[in-house]
Amino acid sequence: QIQxxxxxxxxxxxHYRPKRDYLLPLLHxxxxxxxxxHKLISxxxxxxxxxxxxxxxALHRRWVxxxxxxxxxxxGIDWKENLKQCGSFSTAEEFWEVFNNVKPAxxxxxxxxxxxFVDGVTPMWEDPANQxxxxxxxxxxxxxSKAGKCDEWWLFTALAIIGETMDKAGNEICGxxxxxxxxxxRIALWLKSCDRxxxxxxxxxxxxxxxxxxxxxLKYHSHKAAAAxxxxxxxxxxxxx
Numbered sequence: 422q423i424q425x426x427x428x429x430x431x432x433x434x435x436h437y438r439p440k441r442d443y444l445l446p447l448l449h450x451x452x453x454x455x456x457x458x459h460k461l462i463s464x465x466x467x468x469x470x471x472x473x474x475x476x477x478x479a480l481h482r483r484w485v486x487x488x489x490x491x492x493x494x495x496x497g498i499d500w501k502e503n504l505k506q507c508g509s510f511s512t513a514e515e516f517w518e519v520f521n522n523v524k525p526a527x528x529x530x531x532x533x534x535x536x537x538f539v540d541g542v543t544p545m546w547e548d549p550a551n552q553x554x555x556x557x558x559x560x561x562x563x564x565x566s567k568a569g570k571c572d573e574w575w576l577f578t579a580l581a582i583i584g585e586t587m588d589k590a591g592n593e594i595c596g597x598x599x600x601x602x603x604x605x606x607r608i609a610l611w612l613k614s615c616d617r618x619x620x621x622x623x624x625x626x627x628x629x630x631x632x633x634x635x636x637x638x639l640k641y642h643s644h645k646a647a648a649a650x651x652x653x654x655x656x657x658x659x660x661x662x
Contacts, residue, residue: 478513481585483540484596485509486519490533501545509540516583520576526599526606527571537579538596544611546644550595555643556609557624557662558654559633566606574608574631575599582610587626593619600653607654615643617660624662638662 486507491500508519526535536544545551561570578597581587588594595611610627612620624639638661646656 480511480513480516480583481591482583483509483511484516484537484583485540486523487536487538487544488523488533489536490530492530492532501543504536504544507535510583511540516579520579525572526575526601527566527569529601531601531603534598534600535575536596536598537582538611539594542595544596544598546648550613551611551644553615553645554595554611554613555615555620555641555645555659556598556611557620557627557639557641559608559610559631559637559639561606561608563604563606571599571601571606571608574633577631578608578610578627581627581630587623587630589622590619593623609653611644615641615659621660621662628662 486509487504488507489500489504491503507523508515510516510519523535529535538544539550542548542550559574561574565571578599582594582597585591585594593612593614595613597611598607598609600607600609610623612623614620620641624641628637628639640658640661642654642656643659647653650656
């Protein structure tokens with residue numbers, strides 16, 4: 422194994438041991454104390470340039486960050502037309518350039534969403550890559566979201582999916598969505614199938630990456646049911662972990 426030490430301003434040191442032949446500073450694989458978390462988030466959000474130690478590190482695939490606000494959709498316009506691309510990235514440097522130049526999820530208006538998906542996959546139930554799949558949903562109360570959990574878990578989720586470490590087969594994860602709502606915020610991990618065994622393995626790794634408590638439940642919903650009902654979250658739970 423190789424050990425890489427990364428230096429993030431202001432003097433926050435992360436230790437990462439890569440599991441693949443390409444290097445990526447995944448925060449869920451590094452040892453960061455919770456006392457350093459807010460310093461880390463602050464430095465990442467305000468950094469004027471990407472730390473030179475991670476510049477140019479290639480991701481396994483290209484990803485796209487999308488944004489949508491259904492409340493601003495003109496009448497008669499298809500929902501897909503309301504989806505806007507904020508940027509795409511295939512290296513660690515490009516990821517930080519995109520991520521640092523959009524509002525933190527917690528500062529979005531009620532009803533809006535960010536989506537990070539594999540390039541070529543649209544964040545819609547009807548996309549061929551999504552049709553037979555579903556999503557794990559992590560729900561957080563507003564008090565936890567305002568205390569920093571929304572931004573923390575969204576960043577950790579983004580880094581986990583682009584690092585390709587939660588899906589051993591490498592073909593199950595399509596993307597992730599953070600949804601800002603009035604009473605609760607949600608993060609959803611979209612998978613290609615509804616195969617319980619395959620999905621549970623990914624879901625358990627996601628829980629580990631986020632360091633959520635054992636009491637936290639991730640519920641899995643199928644996209645087929647969502648498309649039939651027209652609701653993203655008010656559908657039958659296939660299984661939970």
